[in-house]
Amino acid sequence: MIQVENTPLTPEQVDEVIDRFPGETGDVLSILEELQEKHPLKYLPRETLEYVADRKGLSPSRVYSVATFYSFFNLEPQGRHSVMICRGTACHTRGSNLLMSGVLAEAGGGAPDEDGSYTTPDHQLTVRTVACFGQCALAPVVGVNHEIYGRISDMKLRRIVRELIQKEKQHEDSTS
Amino acid sequence: MKIQHLDALNDIRETGLNKLLHSGPRIGVGMGTCGIGNGAHAVYEALKEALQKRGLDAYLGPVGCFGYCAVEPLVNVYLPGQPLVIFSEVKPEDAEYLVEELAAGRMPTRKALCRIEEWDFLTGEVTFGHGLPDIPRWDELPFFRGQKKIVLRNCGLINPEDLEEYIAIGGYFGLWQALNMPSTDEIIEEVKKSKLRGRGGAGYPTGVKWSLLQKAKADRKYMVCNADEGDPGAYMNRNEIESDPHMLLEGMMIGAYATGATEGIVYLRAEYPLAVQRLEKAVAACREAGLLGEGILGTEFAFNLQLVEGAGAFVCGEETAMVASLEGKAGRPQPRPPYPAESGLWGKPTNINNVETWCNVPVILARGGAWFAEVGTRNSAGTKVFSLVGKVQNTGLVELPLGTPLKDIVYGIGGGSPDGKRIKAIQTGGPSGGCIPALHFDTPVDYEALAELGAIMGSGGMVVMDEDNCMVDVARYFLEFTHSESCGKCIPCRVGLDESVRLLRKICDGEADMSDVEKLEELMPMIRDMSLCGLGQTAPNPVLTTLRYFRDEYDEHIRTRRCKAGVCENLYLSPCENSCPLNMRIPGYLQLIKEDRLEDAAEMIWLDNPLPASTGRICQHPCENRCRRADEDEAVNMREVHRYVADMAFESDLQRRVRERLMKGKLPETHKRVAVVGAGPSGLTAAFYLTMLGHNVMVFEEREEAGGMLRYSLPEYRLPRQVLMEELAVLEHIGVNITYRQRLGSGLSLDSLTEEYDAVFLATGTWNETQAGITGEDAPDVWHAIDFLEQVARNHPPPLGERVVVIGGGNAAVDSARTAIRLGASVTIAYRRERRDMPAIAEEVREAEEEGAELIFLSSPQRVVLDERGRVTGIELRRTKLGDFDASGRRTPVSTNEFFTLPCDAIIMAVGEKPEPDPMRRAGIQIRKNFTVVVDGITYETNVKGVHAGGDLVTGASNVSATMSTGKAAARAMDRILMGEDRMDRILKTFTYQNVAPREPEGGERNTSPVRKPGERKDNFDEVMLGLVAETALQESRRCLRCDVKQQCASRAPETEGALS
């Protein structure tokens, strides 16, 4: 298994982001968004939250509250690859509910958490639903590693996910 | 360079216009998110490369989206002096062709969608050029007809990343004007005069909102744009920002100046990265040009603008929640008052308007409030942008004057269903809105009319739903959404929605009873009235509207534990099984064939469908409409596989073994006697199941042979008589008794039946032809289709003469036509609507044409032309044209004053069939205006206790599998009433077989039955479709994707959370 790089961001990295948002309005969201994006596993480690609270003079409970209120923030490490299934109305009416179970089956059959997100234990893949890509005319839509696939079917998506996993395995075999 | 005065603005306008009306070719590639999602990047790169290779001096740039998302990528091309031409579905490989043509100084024509000669940007006008009449004008396309682009005035035509192009079409002149008005009161007055209302959903008058902020006294005021477009299914704000960010900024600047705000904030969804990027660029360009910051356009006006990305919380669309979010808190709403205009962001007066509201503002300044108020209706002025998505042909963004009827949007602009399915409803307003049934598509779209129906305009999401959408599931879907987005602050929303979702899931899982619906009905008004913010207050709307308009679907889920739409997974085996009116376990028999267990397959088929050979030939195969294999290549040919099995049985010893197995599966004698009236497909089906359930069944048939329409109406080339006889033999073998020449009303009375039998099932069908009501209809050479087909079936074909005209567009019309051809006539079918409206099976229509039938459309019969001896010499028809859309989504034919006569020797009228009313009336059975019998939707019991009815008698003329399904359902219900429990599953034996879904499609291409050539078939009644053989039937079985094999893992989040970590 690939060793997952899971270290908190350094204070310098965090400082750099915080310094760029000296204003007041909207700064907490912007800072947390950027910090999460900076982390290789796209999440906000506890240490980071603590540090942000300290630097911004906010109570830790407030920062934790914000980080758990918005669905965009992850408090757990995410997979290296992401499959995002749109749960918008147009996608739903065109059968997107079938897609999730298909991907989960390909990923080894886990169950999603309360936010509808699932990450494989080896952190290779995260599957989650998103509110709406706003690509409704192409429904059903999924994003695989931020590339949009429109008019997708269960079998097509499973094929894509299978290839992704396979490629990762090959990569692993060749590097180990 | 900072713009300090009008001259500078005018100079930039000139520069920009030189870009728009480039001296050489100009190519704009539609690069909104949907364009890019469809491959616009690759097209752009290919064009760039082709231009370089050719060395052509052309302007190439991105433009926004022109709205027609279904045919992206869109590319527009301008050549000096010529109209702007928009190309659709452009691929990278088209680049070379486009560039070559342009290099030759010609406008390309391939893939040209439409042309624009001049364009009113409202803040300025541009004439591109005239000519190119072969390319349709943009507003001649159905998708654009009736649209009025005010908000989308620039979208798809200018480069959203170029401030100069925005200024070129009159941008920021509105701001200039505002800054030079004598007082800010006049700006607000103009906005009030425009009657502009908030486009975020609530529809609060914008001018009034502004004047509240203007009057508020504070050292600092905030101007906020709500771009947190959270309604799933709506994406107009994304497109507005991506395609034309400056119109939003200009609107905000005008609003800020008018109200005295100095700080602006755009709260934008993080899910829209391209919109973020474009808006950031636009803000930077404005700062550089002195349009933001201090001393804007050389005046005292100062305004700063900041972008904040939301982090995924729908509730932040609520203004007090948005304020909390901007202050760096969780987005939980606050009770109002105080309203933000009093105390908003950081306690300061704040105004929040939706993106689209802002986008209207520059136009109101440029054209005046009075001009704007002229558009739309009295109370709902202006236009609204809608995202028209779901089950329509033309998906995309459409902008319409308020007051446009829904049917014009769904059927006109949207083009109706893409695959001929029945459109059931439109959902407007997202999770806060409601589902409006097709019945109400006459409703004009404005704030009030939609509210009256229980829906809302909302941000303009419109999702069209068809027969494959389950309305209970839709309600569950939206409630799951609002439930997952509830902030959790107030109890009605937090716990009330949780309980409601639980109840809806229970219904969708087939585990609910009627008291659950009652609980739901009680909770909804409470949640609506008691919740703290708009999210909770409007969350019940999807449930309330579906309960109001689609109550039957709730009943279906609870009482029959089925989901006809095939969405609620627990309530069906597979999409094919679910769409089959008989619920044949299709994946099962296909798998059994794969396992070489033909006998098991045959038994299973017979148990599910007692007429498998007949239906295998003539069923309309709704199973194929939902087959998921069609996503890969083509649907599995399920019908012909069961035909193959049945045919095999008749040709071999298999038949005996199936009979024996059926006999073995019969339940013990119950000593209950049941009478079935009518030996058509519905009566025979009921008789089969009642017999299998152990009852003593007697079928009374009016004619001398059984089969009903199958025997007397279906031509032999579709269903050979021999096949039907074989099927009947199986039924008789298991104990179905039939007595002939027994007509209800003459000799046979319902009273005596109810006395003698424990239950009665009426299935006497629709044997009366509807009269067209034209003069001469009674002439001897005018036939009604049913009579004509029956005569032929009895081997007494009437003399028709040489030329025959068939009136109608249904299966009876086509059957009559093809029969007449076989009798030697030349045939014309006249239909009052268009080809796509014909109810007949498409393959049958095609085969009729192959055999020489001529079809004429948009013609309705007027009068039969007779000679002096009273013989038919022709039929006079009246041309119709297509009028308004009716409730079925088809255009109603409207008479014109154009008449014409088709000479002919005989006429066959096939305009519809209906039941005979008299026997029912006399027996005291309640019937409708169209003479069909009224029954309970689930038990099929009539108003007379113990008397059930089914088949066409109840539904009106339908098709074989639908009519059989009523017999099957009625048998189940009758048995339940007779025996006090549901025993049907005891006879529907289950089979064990491998349950593995193939990971990749197997079996290759679709196998179909060989068809005899037109030349070989049109002069005889031999069967046309020859059927599959062992090899093709097996191959076809292998093509099944086994959708019945459900995924092992739970796809739904656990109901409650586990221990605190």
Add this chain to the structure above:
Amino acid sequence: MKESIKLTINEQALTAKPGQTILDVAWANDIDIPRLCYLKGLSGVGACRLCMVEVRGVPRLLAACVARVTDGMEVITDSPKLKSYRKMVLELLLAERNHICAFCVASGNCELQDLAQSLGVTHVRYPYRFPNFKVDASHDRFVHDPNRCVLCTRCLRTCEEIEGARTWNVRGRGIHSVMITDLNQPWGESPTCTTCGKCVQACPTGALVEKGRATGEMTRTGNLLPKLTSMRESGR
């Protein structure tokens, strides 16, 4: 501004001062309006929705704890609709977590229990969720049992507005909301908690209790209102 405001509550003519909420006025006149999240001395949040009242001419129901009185206002606090709505709200709340009084140290001293009695909620028609949260007993003196919590946020407001420690907040959203201390860490390890105990006093149920109490033993300081007010005046 006018010195006094004339209004009616349940057809009873009353006078009030500008700036008073409907609940203030009702209270001053011995008219009982059910409430749960409201606590005098803390900011009003209008979250529990039990104090919703009808006001003539206003199409929506108003939360009495935050709605200010206006001249000529006609308030109804106990219409059949309000009664049935309140009962539903309370039933939902009782079903949300674990509110089985028999095992609760706050039994007999619980506002939720009192409300159920006064609103006539004798049985709950909705299935109990029993979410089974872990009880946090890491603090020396206090216990936090989220299973008994009604999310009224009195603890949060007390801690922030009176003690100024800001130890409490809400984690997650919707039905998954849970009260937390600091970074969702055990209370006993909280770096911000001053162990003042005001939150425990403010809690209407058995979610926050003092350690070492047996069933029915947890009593609150008689009348919390003057105590909190004096804390605020003397303290921060």
